[in-house]
Amino acid sequence: MSSLESFHAVIPAGGAGTRLWPLSRSSRPKFLLDLTGSGRTLLQETWDRLRTVVPADHIHVVTGPTHAPLVQQQLPELTSLFVEPSPRDSMPAIGLVAAVVGRRHPGAIIGSFAADHVIADAAGFGAAVRESVAVAESGLIATVGIEPRSPSTAFGYIESGDSLDVPDAPSARAVTRFVEKPDQPTAAQYVRNGSFSWNAGMFVARADMLLGHLARLQPHLHAGLEHIALAWDGPDRQAELESAWPSLTPIAIDHAIAEPVSREGGIGIVPGRFDWDDLGDFAALHALGGRSSSPDVVWVDADGLARAEDGTTIAVVGIHDAVVVHTGDAVLVTTLEHAQQVKEVPARLRREGREDLV
Amino acid sequence: MSSLESFHAVIPAGGAGTRLWPLSRSSRPKFLLDLTGSGRTLLQETWDRLRTVVPADHIHVVTGPTHAPLVQQQLPELTSLFVEPSPRDSMPAIGLVAAVVGRRHPGAIIGSFAADHVIADAAGFGAAVRESVAVAESGLIATVGIEPRSPSTAFGYIESGDSLDVPDAPSARAVTRFVEKPDQPTAAQYVRNGSFSWNAGMFVARADMLLGHLARLQPHLHAGLEHIALAWDGPDRQAELESAWPSLTPIAIDHAIAEPVSREGGIGIVPGRFDWDDLGDFAALHALGGRSSSPDVVWVDADGLARAEDGTTIAVVGIHDAVVVHTGDAVLVTTLEHAQQVKEVPARLRREGREDLV
Numbered sequence: 001m002s003s004l005e006s007f008h009a010v011i012p013a014g015g016a017g018t019r020l021w022p023l024s025r026s027s028r029p030k031f032l033l034d035l036t037g038s039g040r041t042l043l044q045e046t047w048d049r050l051r052t053v054v055p056a057d058h059i060h061v062v063t064g065p066t067h068a069p070l071v072q073q074q075l076p077e078l079t080s081l082f083v084e085p086s087p088r089d090s091m092p093a094i095g096l097v098a099a100v101v102g103r104r105h106p107g108a109i110i111g112s113f114a115a116d117h118v119i120a121d122a123a124g125f126g127a128a129v130r131e132s133v134a135v136a137e138s139g140l141i142a143t144v145g146i147e148p149r150s151p152s153t154a155f156g157y158i159e160s161g162d163s164l165d166v167p168d169a170p171s172a173r174a175v176t177r178f179v180e181k182p183d184q185p186t187a188a189q190y191v192r193n194g195s196f197s198w199n200a201g202m203f204v205a206r207a208d209m210l211l212g213h214l215a216r217l218q219p220h221l222h223a224g225l226e227h228i229a230l231a232w233d234g235p236d237r238q239a240e241l242e243s244a245w246p247s248l249t250p251i252a253i254d255h256a257i258a259e260p261v262s263r264e265g266g267i268g269i270v271p272g273r274f275d276w277d278d279l280g281d282f283a284a285l286h287a288l289g290g291r292s293s294s295p296d297v298v299w300v301d302a303d304g305l306a307r308a309e310d311g312t313t314i315a316v317v318g319i320h321d322a323v324v325v326h327t328g329d330a331v332l333v334t335t336l337e338h339a340q341q342v343k344e345v346p347a348r349l350r351r352e353g354r355e356d357l358v
Numbered sequence: 359m360s361s362l363e364s365f366h367a368v369i370p371a372g373g374a375g376t377r378l379w380p381l382s383r384s385s386r387p388k389f390l391l392d393l394t395g396s397g398r399t400l401l402q403e404t405w406d407r408l409r410t411v412v413p414a415d416h417i418h419v420v421t422g423p424t425h426a427p428l429v430q431q432q433l434p435e436l437t438s439l440f441v442e443p444s445p446r447d448s449m450p451a452i453g454l455v456a457a458v459v460g461r462r463h464p465g466a467i468i469g470s471f472a473a474d475h476v477i478a479d480a481a482g483f484g485a486a487v488r489e490s491v492a493v494a495e496s497g498l499i500a501t502v503g504i505e506p507r508s509p510s511t512a513f514g515y516i517e518s519g520d521s522l523d524v525p526d527a528p529s530a531r532a533v534t535r536f537v538e539k540p541d542q543p544t545a546a547q548y549v550r551n552g553s554f555s556w557n558a559g560m561f562v563a564r565a566d567m568l569l570g571h572l573a574r575l576q577p578h579l580h581a582g583l584e585h586i587a588l589a590w591d592g593p594d595r596q597a598e599l600e601s602a603w604p605s606l607t608p609i610a611i612d613h614a615i616a617e618p619v620s621r622e623g624g625i626g627i628v629p630g631r632f633d634w635d636d637l638g639d640f641a642a643l644h645a646l647g648g649r650s651s652s653p654d655v656v657w658v659d660a661d662g663l664a665r666a667e668d669g670t671t672i673a674v675v676g677i678h679d680a681v682v683v684h685t686g687d688a689v690l691v692t693t694l695e696h697a698q699q700v701k702e703v704p705a706r707l708r709r710e711g712r713e714d715l716v
Contacts, residue, residue, distance in 0.1 A: 022671075022673075298706050298707065308689070312688060313687060313689070313715055314689045315379075315703040316691045316692070317691070317696045318695065319691060322691060326684075330672070331671070331672045331673070331682065331684050332675070333673070333677065335677060338659070341658055341659060342673075344675070345673040348658065349656065349671070357671055
């Protein structure tokens with residue numbers, strides 16, 4: 001397991017999570033919240049899971065300046081915090097860590113894991129990450145694909161093909177293609193087919209391989225990242241970061257690397273045989289069970305999810321699959337069925353100049 | 359109009375209004391609230407309406423000790439406040455005023471009007487009251503019946519018969535019978551029939567006639583009231599009130615007087631040709647229109663009634679005919695269809711020992 005020693009984990013900690021408004025706000029995004037009632041925030045749970053695989057000084061968090069103080073506070077063991085001046089999507093964030101860590105540690109393997117996903121089975125997660133590191137060591141880009149529990153239309157899918165013959169990664173297969181969120185009949189077909197996984201956005205690659213693909217596929221972005229990385233461990237870090245960052249191409253790693261490289265046969269997939277959720281909306285939060293309801297809820301001919309941040313009593317009468325969320329300054333009322341539409345509320349508030357509520 | 363000079367109005371100000379929880383609580387019942395957004399509470403609006411008919415010193419309010427200070431505060435012109443030691447329903451409250459006022463003013467006519475009903479048309483109301491006073495002057499018990507806008511099952515009905523030949527009351531008719539809240543087909547039949555009115559609980563009678571009926575029909579209650587009235591304007595008022603009140607028969611004026619006397623042909627009805635509502639639940643409040651929604655409400659594919667007492671923003675997504683009410687310590691969520699069930703919430707809270715929320 002020498003490759004695991006060169007493994008570094010990146011946690012891109014961004015995103016507003018507007019479908020969980022009013023719990024999640026731009027000032028306190030999903031990853032900073034304890035949504036599962038575990039006593040740990042989603043970011044802390046991500047950290048805890050990764051710590052079963054890598055030491056603390058091999059974990060790097062990328063976040064914005066607004067959230068950096070809370071991230072550091074929630075993760076006292078964290079030694080490597082990358083503060084991106086503005087959000088440019090996932091590829092610049094992951095690419096910057098790859099460029100900096102790759103310079104410091106030739107042969108480093110980088111794995112990226114979202115800060116706001118829920119995975120209860122840390123052992124299953126660790127096993128999949130270890131196999132992915134082995135796949136990455138072989139020169140491929142590895143991804144962990146989740147065995148679908150249902151024909152969800154909320155996630156992208158990954159089709160897998162032949163087995164790869166990688167030592168220490170017996171379950172790895174070649175990726176045939178990445179597909180966007182499907183419609184319902186297509187999703188049902190994918191699940192029946194058996195060779196499709198949910199795309200959980202977990203990518204593992206040798207830093208040099210990742211940057212090599214980037215140099216080919218996004219040369220402008222690659223040049224900018226190398227420029228910043230060159231100055232990173234010297235006195236000009238902040239100046240170079242602030243001057244170069246705004247011109248970096250904002251693009252997701254899926255579109256920058258995963259999709260084009262899959263067409264070249266350069267991606268391997270390791271099946272993730274553990275429950276996973278991206279907590280995309282209140283229906284997902286409800287399905288997760290656990291502390292989905294506050295104790296002070298009166299249900300009369302009603303059920304669903306109801307939470308109040310303070311001691312406010314919530315009473316729901318005659319509505320099934322209700323969603324009621326109360327925070328200090330806002331109340332959201334909807335149903336599980338309409339959970340995806342919740343994002344329209346902060347959008348509307350923003351248009352009305354109510355940035356204080358978004 | 360000499361009879362109008364002897365007219366006194368009674369406002370029984372009691373009742374919790376549990377179907378308007380959490381707006382209405384035992385500590386701040388419906389009548390103390392500005393539910394219509396007029397800037398005046400329901401009690402104050404009742405006062406204002408009656409003041410178009412009688413002078414301030416002819417208006418008497420009966421309420422409990424808890425609410426007496428707020429009643430006096432809301433009605434600075436009020437000179438006659440009867441504080442009942444405990445709620446004993448409407449007949450003891452109205453009967454006490456009749457006994458006291460009847461002793462002070464022989465020939466007095468007493469009219470009783472609930473503190474928490476909504477009537478926008480003060481002129482129409484005043485005209486009906488004036489006719490009722492004329493009917494009462496003739497020795498009958500008069501009631502104002504409301505011309506039904508719809509086949510509501512939320513109200514009792516009054517059937518009227520032949521015209522009465524009372525001077526100054528050209529539209530008065532004899533009451534054939536009072537009927538309890540009907541089922542839907544019966545209510546529809548009543549409305550089609552044309553001779554049924556809603557029972558709004560407005561009764562007008564000569565004090566001596568009212569007490570005479572009471573002496574016959576509820577002799578124990580009558581004796582208790584006379585006993586208290588005898589001491590009322592002397593030094594023993596409070597002692598006699600507190601000793602006699604708990605033994606008074608708790609009964610509504612409808613059952614004590616209106617129903618039995620109607621069977622004897624002793625009740626006359628004056629049609630009330632004005633919009634009237636008892637604001638029995640949130641559906642009634644919504645139907646009333648006006649300020650049924652706070653300004654800070656975001657409706658996304660939704661509509662209904664939403665109110666927050668403070669500046670809390672309410673967002674409703676994907677629910678039509680929604681009812682969302684937020685107060686400092688509670689949130690109610692239901693639909694117009696289930697508005698009648700809201701009373702189960704305070705009942706449940708009371709069983710759970712949450713008197714603070716009821």
